[in-house]
Amino acid sequence: MKQITSAQNAYIKSLALLQEKSKERKKTGTFLIEGIREIELALKGGYELETVLFLPEINPEQQILKLVGNKTQLIEISKEVYQKLAYRDTTEGVLAVAKAKSFSLADLKLPQNPLILVAEAPEKPGNIGAMFRTADAANLDAVIIANPKSDMYNPNIVRSSVGCIFTNQIAVGTTAEIIDYLKENQIDFYAATLQNSTSYHVQDYTTPTALVVGTEATGLSQEWRDNATQNIIIPMQGEIDSMNVSVAAAILIFEAKRQRNFK
Numbered sequence: 001m002k003q004i005t006s007a008q009n010a011y012i013k014s015l016a017l018l019q020e021k022s023k024e025r026k027k028t029g030t031f032l033i034e035g036i037r038e039i040e041l042a043l044k045g046g047y048e049l050e051t052v053l054f055l056p057e058i059n060p061e062q063q064i065l066k067l068v069g070n071k072t073q074l075i076e077i078s079k080e081v082y083q084k085l086a087y088r089d090t091t092e093g094v095l096a097v098a099k100a101k102s103f104s105l106a107d108l109k110l111p112q113n114p115l116i117l118v119a120e121a122p123e124k125p126g127n128i129g130a131m132f133r134t135a136d137a138a139n140l141d142a143v144i145i146a147n148p149k150s151d152m153y154n155p156n157i158v159r160s161s162v163g164c165i166f167t168n169q170i171a172v173g174t175t176a177e178i179i180d181y182l183k184e185n186q187i188d189f190y191a192a193t194l195q196n197s198t199s200y201h202v203q204d205y206t207t208p209t210a211l212v213v214g215t216e217a218t219g220l221s222q223e224w225r226d227n228a229t230q231n232i233i234i235p236m237q238g239e240i241d242s243m244n245v246s247v248a249a250a251i252l253i254f255e256a257k258r259q260r261n262f263k
Contacts, residue, residue, distance in 0.1 A: 114141040114208050119213050146173060
C-alpha cells in the first residue's frame with residue numbers, strides 16, 4: 001500500500017489546493033470529503049471515490065476497506081499530512097478524493113408532485129449547508145441554487161451540511177433558467193419577499209411547489225417577484241423585518257410538509 005508521510009509531497013499539495021481553491025476543484029472535477037459519515041453518505045448518494053487517505057492509528061486499513069471496499073485506492077498518511085488537509089478541528093483521520101457531479105437542471109428527476117426549495121444567490125456557505133440539512137430532514141425532492149456565489153463543493157458547505165449535500169438532488173442555474181424550468185414543468189412557485197405579499201401559511205402547497213428564498217441583505221430579485229405564483233411573507237413581530245435565510249426556508253418547508261401530512 002502506498003504511504004505518504006511528508007506534507008510537502010506534490011500530490012498532497014495538490015489536494016490542499018482542492019480545499020482552498022474553487023478554481024482547482026472545477027479544473028480537476030474533484031473535491032475532498034472529510035469524515036466517515038460524510039463518506040458513507042457520499043457513497044450512498046452515488047458519488048465515485050478516486051482515493052481514500054487515512055491515519056492508520058485512528059482508522060485501521062480493515063476498517064477503511066469495510067467503508068469503501070477494495071476498488072478504491074488507499075493511501076496511508078501521517079498525522080502531519082492529515083493536519084495539512086483536514087478542514088475540521090475534530091479528528092476522524094480519513095479523507096476521500098471524490099469526483100464531482102453535474103448540477104444541471106436537466107438532470108433533476110422529480111416525482112409527479114414535487115416540493116422544491118430554491119435559494120437565490122445565498123452569500124454564506126454555512127447557510128447553504130444548513131438549507132441542505134433542512135432539505136434532507138424534510139425529504140425534499142430537490143434544492144436549486146440560483147446565481148450561486150460559491151461552488152457547491154466549498155468545504156464549508158460540505159461541512160455545514162454534515163454530508164446532506166450528498167443526500168439531496170441539487171441543481172444550479174440562473175434565475176431566468178430556473179423560472180423557465182419551473183414554468184415548463186408546471187410547478188407553482190412562491191417567492192418569500194416583503195413586497196405585495198400574503199402570509200405564507202394561507203397558501204396551498206399540496207400541488208407541485210417550489211419555495212423561493214433570497215438573501216437577508218437584498219431579498220429576491222424583481223424577476224422572482226414579477227413571475228411568482230404568489231409572493232409570500234413570514235410575519236415579523238419584533239423590530240427587524242427579516243431572518244436568517246436558512247431559518248426562513250425551514251419555516252416554509254415544514255409548513256408545506258404539514259399541509260402534505262408529511263407524506
